[in-house]
Amino acid sequence: MGIYLMKCKWPWLLNILFIFILTNRIRAISPDGEALLSFRIAIVSSDGVLSQWRPEDPDPCKWKGVACDSKTKRVTTLSLTNHKLSGPVSPDLGKLEHLRLLILHNNNFYGSIPSELGNCTELQGIYLQGNYLSGLIPSELGNLSSLQNLDISSNSLSGSIPPSIGKLDKLITCNVSNNFLVGPIPSQGVFGNYTASSFVGNRGLCGKQINITCKDDHGGATTNSKSPTSERSEQLDWEARLNIIMGAAKGLAYLHHDCSPRIIHRDIKSSNILLDSNLEARVSDFGLAKLLEDEESHITTIVAGTFGYLAPEYMVSGRATEKTDVYSFGVLVLEILSGKRPTDASFIEKGLNIVGWLNFLMIENRQREIVDPNCVGMQAESLNALLSVAIQCVSSSPEDRPTMHRVVQVLESEVMTPCPSDFYDSNSD
Numbered sequence: 146m147g148i149y150l151m152k153c154k155w156p157w158l159l160n161i162l163f164i165f166i167l168t169n170r171i172r173a174i175s176p177d178g179e180a181l182l183s184f185r186i187a188i189v190s191s192d193g194v195l196s197q198w199r200p201e202d203p204d205p206c207k208w209k210g211v212a213c214d215s216k217t218k219r220v221t222t223l224s225l226t227n228h229k230l231s232g233p234v235s236p237d238l239g240k241l242e243h244l245r246l247l248i249l250h251n252n253n254f255y256g257s258i259p260s261e262l263g264n265c266t267e268l269q270g271i272y273l274q275g276n277y278l279s280g281l282i283p284s285e286l287g288n289l290s291s292l293q294n295l296d297i298s299s300n301s302l303s304g305s306i307p308p309s310i311g312k313l314d315k316l317i318t319c320n321v322s323n324n325f326l327v328g329p330i331p332s333q334g335v336f337g338n339y340t341a342s343s344f345v346g347n348r349g350l351c352g353k354q355i356n357i358t359c360k361d362d363h364g365g366a367t368t369n370s371k372s373p374t375s376e377r378s379e380q381l382d383w384e385a386r387l388n389i390i391m392g393a394a395k396g397l398a399y400l401h402h403d404c405s406p407r408i409i410h411r412d413i414k415s416s417n418i419l420l421d422s423n424l425e426a427r428v429s430d431f432g433l434a435k436l437l438e439d440e441e442s443h444i445t446t447i448v449a450g451t452f453g454y455l456a457p458e459y460m461v462s463g464r465a466t467e468k469t470d471v472y473s474f475g476v477l478v479l480e481i482l483s484g485k486r487p488t489d490a491s492f493i494e495k496g497l498n499i500v501g502w503l504n505f506l507m508i509e510n511r512q513r514e515i516v517d518p519n520c521v522g523m524q525a526e527s528l529n530a531l532l533s534v535a536i537q538c539v540s541s542s543p544e545d546r547p548t549m550h551r552v553v554q555v556l557e558s559e560v561m562t563p564c565p566s567d568f569y570d571s572n573s574d
């Protein structure tokens with residue numbers, strides 16, 4: 146209607162519009178370039194590597210990290226590793242029809258692996274290891290019949306391994322280690338060819354490859370039955386909050402004390418997971434396995450971005466230990482109790498973070514006020530015990546913090562089933 150009127154009154158304007166559209170079209174970047182620009186827009190921070198991806202270019206072939214077919218100018222490779230790229234992986238990558246290699250490992254990508262990647266049917270290699278990707282492994286990856294290498298290890302992926310991936314008969318290497326995967330490892334297809342080293346670090350997996358027989362109910366090894374994903378923190382009642390805390394404590398204790406020794410040597414990175422903008426994802430996936438990994442490249446991001454979770458000595462040395470992990474756990478407990486982020490604006494205004502606020506309240510013996518007033522069903526005894534644990538965990542000197550084993554013991558004996566005692570005041574092993 147509007148266009149029709151315009152056409153009657155100002156035909157010349159329509160001509161100009163048309164020419165404008167035409168010239169713009171000539172100058173516009175190729176569709177592959179557009180897809181890559183969407184990929185870039187989704188990224189919230191990086192080390193600046195994408196700054197010379199210029200939308201004015203006719204095609205993205207000269208962009209850093211991009212390679213094209215020389216004749217067709219279609220993108221065949223996207224390779225950006227160790228660039229501190231943080232943000233979701235854009236589903237628009239699925240539009241890169243001729244993509245053969247997707248190499249994004251060792252960044253800070255979070256969110257899920259887009260199922261749209263299943264549209265890139267020429268993909269031969271997917272390298273996404275060492276990020277914070279969560280959610281399920283999309284079964285659509287089973288459509289990538291040319292795929293030879295798949296590495297999605299060291300993320301926070303959950304759910305089971307889609308059997309469709311077993312159909313990829315060209316798949317030479319496959320690594321899903323260090324995630325939160327559960328259930329049986331498919332025995333059909335190529336999965337018969339992989340050894341335990343493709344599956345390590347997933348407590349809930351079973352299968353002959355790892356010599357663990359599958360029981361009827363899979364996933365008994367995951368942290369918690371009650372998933373908090375559907376609720377926001379404000380709506381969680383006391384019991385739900387305790388369950389989350391307990392699950393986190395057990396997960397951390399497991400990583401610190403019950404895992405193979407090498408995990409103890411890794412750095413702790415709760416912060417990235419916990420600071421995701423999406424509260425549910427942070428709490429449900431927890432990324433506890435991700436907490437422990439040693440990569441120097443992440444240190445500065447953490448120190449800059451997630452102030453509230455970091456132990457004071459970590460801020461100084463940049464070195465994480467189990468005790469810096471315990472500190473982060475303490476902050477997490479305060480966060481869950483208060484329903485506030487560690488660096489909530491209300492603390493920052495006062496020049497504090499959540500720990501500073503707790504210390505401030507403690508001076509006036511008002512520490513119980515840290516608890517979210519919307520939290521229903523709170524029990525006084527368990528609150529006191531829990532606060533006491535949290536206070537010890539966020540102690541400024543690492544020696545005063547309890548081990549996670551100790552924390553679990555106290556939580557089990559005093560918080561979950563409260564009874565008055567000053568058991569843990571005297572010792573912190």
Ligand SMILES: *[C@@H]1O[C@H](CO)[C@@H](O)[C@H](O)[C@H]1NC(C)=O
Nearest residue numbers: 239240260261262263264285
């Ligand atoms: C790409 O994949 C998604 C989901 O996997 C699907 O919904 C969509 O239609 C696909 N797009 C194309 C162009 O094939």
Ligand SMILES: *[C@@H]1O[C@H](CO)[C@@H](O)[C@H](O)[C@H]1NC(C)=O
Nearest residue numbers: 263283284285286287288309
């Ligand atoms: C891709 O995989 C999904 C799920 O595995 C399936 O439903 C879909 O039909 C597949 N698409 C194509 C184009 O093969």
Ligand SMILES: *[C@@H]1O[C@H](CO)[C@@H](O)[C@H](O)[C@H]1NC(C)=O
Nearest residue numbers: 314315333334335336337338
């Ligand atoms: C296992 O690997 C061998 C050679 O490496 C190959 O010939 C065979 O087809 C593979 N088996 C499956 C089920 O992919």
Ligand SMILES: *[C@@H]1O[C@H](CO)[C@@H](O)[C@H](O)[C@H]1NC(C)=O
Nearest residue numbers: 298299319320322323342343
């Ligand atoms: C899989 O990745 C883990 C690190 O996350 C590594 O320790 C393991 O050796 C890898 N396995 C294979 C088969 O590459």
Ligand SMILES: *[C@@H]1O[C@H](CO)[C@@H](O)[C@H](O)[C@H]1NC(C)=O
Nearest residue numbers: 340341342353354355356357
């Ligand atoms: C599984 O058991 C077989 C024989 O019982 C052994 O050779 C193999 O090394 C074991 N694998 C693992 C991952 O423990």
